[in-house]
Amino acid sequence: MGKKKGHNKPQPANSPIAPQAVPETPEKLNAIAEQLKSFSPKKGQATPPSTPEGSNSAPAAALPLATSTPKAQEKADKRPAKAKGKPEDLNDGDGKSRADIENERKAKKLEKQMKKEAATAKKKADAAAGNAEKPPKAPAKEAPANKGQKDAPKTPQQPSKPALKKHFASSDSSDSFNMTANGSKNVSFKEKNIQPSNQYDLTERPAIRVSSYFVHATPHNVHPAFRRLAAKCEFKKLNGVNELLLAFHKTLIEFVEDYNPRPDLPFSESISLDLQPQLCCLSDNGVHPFPQAVGNLIRLFKKQIHELDNTKEICDLKTYLKEWIENSAYYNFDLAEKAIVEFTISKLKSMAHRRILTYSRCPIVEKIILTAAEQFNDLHVYIVDDPNNGSRGKTMLESLSEASIPCTYGHINSIGYLVHQASVVLLGCSAILNTGRVVALRGSSLLALSAQAVNIPVLVAAKTCTFVDKVRLDEHLSTALLREPIETIPEDLVTALVTDLRIVPPSSAPAVLKAKQLGYDN
């Protein structure tokens, strides 16, 4: 697990997932800088898209900070002797903190060496300095106050923009979570083959930047379970939203298990505070949105935390949360899948010829087919696959042929031929939008289109936990954890959604949202 390289100090058992206290003396800071210099980012070659930005903005940020106050430099020199984390730090003339100034000095030193190492080391020191501002020793009320004050003087002032950029760039190029390497598929294509839907480039920012609460994910304040999850996703060990959701549940349980709340805050506030950097780590600080169903889970989890009764014991609260997560996993996976399988089979019973056409691999559809094969013996499955994108249909083909179900396999160009032979189309989805549009793997819409042309029904297996209260016209969003290409299937091409509640037409999506209280206003 190369990703854990940055996390080189074990966390003491009774401290929250919070940083080690950063020693204040310049010598120790220099020592850390040396240590960080020798550590090179794992995918150094992949960082170029962000490092030039990072390195450009970092020296740019350094310069205004450096040149503006020689006085502040002197102040900084004196400051290490003082106690740390006091509010008077923030009452500087230009709102800089002592740690920032120390960073400048380091940056200037390192800039003389290789620029790349200088940028990363500075960012590392920056992050460490950033964490020094919320040490466990800081007084309780000042922790949020510090942050608030820190943000407030920063924003209206001149160095604010480069400072923000610095933070932004640093979190982007933080090597532990840098996923640019696997993201862009277009490496081998020439410049001309660029379409808007092909841009899975991860350094792209969305058009609207949601101003979120910037807490960077650093090696220190992120639980290793989340980083493991991110690593698994990057190495494509998790295919599809279903596996991702299950893994996410497990990660959340681990997190709650290991979590020790801050002594100064009530449990619910403290855990929601510390949940933030974990999520930032996974989503690159809000640059990439989560896949829809995962976003649902996070929202509900946060809601649960919010509704916690803080007067209870901490271990009680933790067990409550863990139970909630486990229940959610049980209801949304085991039970929901059983229900969906039952509903679909009852539909298949009424058909004369059971010839199912499906696209790539959806674990729920696989379950449906395997269960149906036990009941019916005239089942025939046609699997359409996309060879450019992992050929996951082949894994489905394997499991089905092991169960000795007669199968036919083809690529997308065989849709026109296979659709004349099938009698029903079964698709999986990763989310259902408010309007009834289905978010599914790219290519599923072609099946739905051909099926409509020959008048066969299209059924989409959708768990109610994947219903989201969002409206989207279009597809090609590169989501935070899953790099698979997705698209939306228009609702008029879908005959029905098989949910764990009942089989509904796509126009009933808002009703399902209401029934399950997944709406935003609830």
Add this chain to the structure above:
Amino acid sequence: MADQVAVSRLRDRVNLYFHKTAVRESSSKLALRMLSFFEDLVRYAHYETAEQLIAILRAEGELLYAAHSNEFIIRNMLLVVLRGVRDECLTQTSGSDDTLPQADSLNHFQRLWFLPAPNQVQINSAQLRSGVLDFIKEMKEEINVSAEMISNQAGHQLVKTDTVMTYKLSQSGTLKKFFSLFRAKTIYSVDDDPSAPANVISSVEILSTMKLTTRVVLSAAAILPDGSVVAPAGTLNVCLAAKRHSVPVVFCAGYYKLTPMFIPHLDEFNVQGRPTDVLPASEALKFSNVSVANPLFDLIPAHLITLVLTQSSAKTPLHVYRLISDYYHLEDFRQLDR
């Protein structure tokens, strides 16, 4: 029996031609080869009357077509040559220069006069021979320029600023010529190899790229008389997406692809390509009980098509049947059973 030997030798040679080609050549080359075959038959076979010639041609042609029944072009060329023979016969008997519209589909039941059937007529076989050979030469010439003449019509149907989508550009000679003579601003080619002179997109992107497209230009493998088209597999996805977004679909084909045969259901004749193109042979043992679908053609129904461009005309699918009578004689395809 010298001519029997000659004919059998020609037969062998043309069968060898089919066996030698591992990868199917472009349709125009196949059409030219077929015309050469029939040309040689006309030249070397022995016959007295036109009807004998027709019988010989038909026997050889049907034999060849039975051996390779997925190649419509064989039969199409046979019908072209047969029509040439009948026309030649007609001009010689009536002695006039202009060919009467004998097989005008509008009034072939209401002839004002009846011309003698070919078998009753005594004609000079040498003249017949030379006439038919000339006719075949003209037809060959028309095949050679068909791609260019189709491209000449591009300017009427497309504008330079159009965003055009096509399918497998680099595998169609007609389309390659089309786009080299007509430079559209943006060309999307679906499922092509990356070196094509167009933006190559994968077939999963068809529906989302269709939103940006203004024209779809495709190449047909065969044009059926009801206006539907046989095209390479995967074209159906493009046409359905185009219909959904109201994008006009234009099919280009030379006259040799006009097939006077209806295909109600594609399964009866669809050819499958190699299964190893889909599932590699290394996994054959693992998937021993799995069938592989690798169809070569799609049948595009007429309601998805806006225009059919041939080298002489542009027609809507509803009017394609009139082209049939331009190139083929009614007598010949009335008894087609397959």
